[in-house]
Structure formats: C-alpha cells, structure tokens
Amino acid sequence: MNKEQIVQKLKDNFISLNDWLQEHDDTQFDVSLREGKWTTGQHVDHLIRSMAPLNKIYRLPKFVIKWRFGVNNREERSYEETYQRYVHTLKEKGIKATGRFLPGDIRNRDKSQKITELKCQSKTFINAVRRQTEESLSKYIVPHPAIGYLTFREMAYFTALHTDHHHQILKKYH
Numbered sequence: 001m002n003k004e005q006i007v008q009k010l011k012d013n014f015i016s017l018n019d020w021l022q023e024h025d026d027t028q029f030d031v032s033l034r035e036g037k038w039t040t041g042q043h044v045d046h047l048i049r050s051m052a053p054l055n056k057i058y059r060l061p062k063f064v065i066k067w068r069f070g071v072n073n074r075e076e077r078s079y080e081e082t083y084q085r086y087v088h089t090l091k092e093k094g095i096k097a098t099g100r101f102l103p104g105d106i107r108n109r110d111k112s113q114k115i116t117e118l119k120c121q122s123k124t125f126i127n128a129v130r131r132q133t134e135e136s137l138s139k140y141i142v143p144h145p146a147i148g149y150l151t152f153r154e155m156a157y158f159t160a161l162h163t164d165h166h167h168q169i170l171k172k173y174h
Contacts, residue, residue: 001079003137006153007130009079009160014122017167021115024174029111033173040174041106043166044114049101050162051121054155057142058128065140072151076138082157085147086165095146122163129156 001009021044029041038046057065077085089095097103106114129137129152137153144150150158 001153001157003129003132003134006137006156006160007126010122010126010129010156010163013160013163013167014119014126017163017170018115018119018122020167020170021111021118024170026111027108028174029108029114030106031174037173038103039106040170041108041110041114042103043170044118045103045106046097046101047163047166048114048117048121049103051125051159053100054142054159055121055124055128058125058132058152062136062140065142069141069143069149071139072141076151077154077157079157082150082154083161086158086161089147090165093146098145101145125156125159 021040024040030039032039032042060068132152137156138151140152141149142152142155144155144158147158
C-alpha cells in the first residue's frame with residue numbers, strides 16, 4: 001500500500017469505529033457482557049494508549065529515530081503479511097496488552113471525553129503518517145511490544161488492523 005492508501009484505510013477504520021461508538025448505548029460504556037473482558041470504554045482507552053506513543057515517535061527528528069531504533073534492514077512486509085504476523089502473535093503466542101497499554105477504570109460519564117481523545121489521537125496519527133515520505137515509511141523502524149520492530153509503514157498497517165480488531169470485538173460482544 002502506498003501512503004495515501006494507508007491514510008484512507010486508517011480514516012475508514014477510525015470513522016467506522018467512531019460511528020459505532022456514537023450509536024452505542026451511553027449506559028453501557030462501562031459494562032462488560034463477558035466476565036473478565038474489557039468494557040467498551042476500556043477498548044477505547046486501550047486504543048488511545050496504543051496510539052499516543054506512536055504520535056510522539058512519528059514527530060521525532062529522523063536522526064533521533066535512527067539513533068534510538070535503527071533503520072530497516074529486511075524486506076518490508078505487506079499489509080497481509082503484517083496482518084498474519086499480528087494474528088499469529090494473538091493466537092499462537094497468547095500475547096495480551098500489558099503495562100501502559102492496559103486500560104484504566106472507565107465509567108459511563110467518560111464516554112464523550114474518551115471518544116474525543118480517540119478522535120484526537122486518530123487524527124494526529126493520520127497526519128503523522130501523511131507527513132512521512134514513502135521512503136521514510138519504509139526506512140525507519142519502531143518497536144512494537146509484542147511483534148518486534150516494524151517499519152513506519154508496517155506500524156501504520158498494524159494501527160489500522162488493531163483498530164479494526166477492537167471494533168470487531170465491540171460489534172460482536174457489546
């Protein structure tokens with residue numbers, strides 16, 4: 001996928017999730033219908049927590065990124081290959097969110113604020129991807145806590161996939 005296709009995929013996934021959230025019952029934002037699973041609000045908080053560090057990294061000067069994380073030294077993965085790597089990590093390795101990516105205690109009264117935060121992080125990320133050149137999307141890498149180093153392009157793929165993953169869970173169980 002080229003940059004504009006990635007940007008469009010991100011937009012589509014964020015808009016679709018936002019539309020679903022707007023229609024979701026305000027009194028059910030802090031309810032989990034499955035014991036031990038996240039509420040709708042916690043899914044949203046997790047997505048916010050996942051994008052916030054990316055938004056900081058994508059704004060760093062390139063020399064800092066290169067010094068801190070290095071540059072890509074392998075064949076770049078396609079959208080489908082990134083998807084397969086993500087699914088494998090979820091299913092085969094049983095990887096789950098930890099540390100700063102775990103959602104907090106989100107209440108019904110937080111719905112509007114959390115949706116606004118998600119929109120802000122989403123727009124910021126889309127703009128960060130849009131500001132990259134095609135070359136820098138493939139050159140610079142960033143660590144993913146579960147699946148290893150990804151190029152900026154692959155991380156954008158992952159963010160689109162991750163957003164859709166949580167949206168599908170919400171549609172199915174909430």
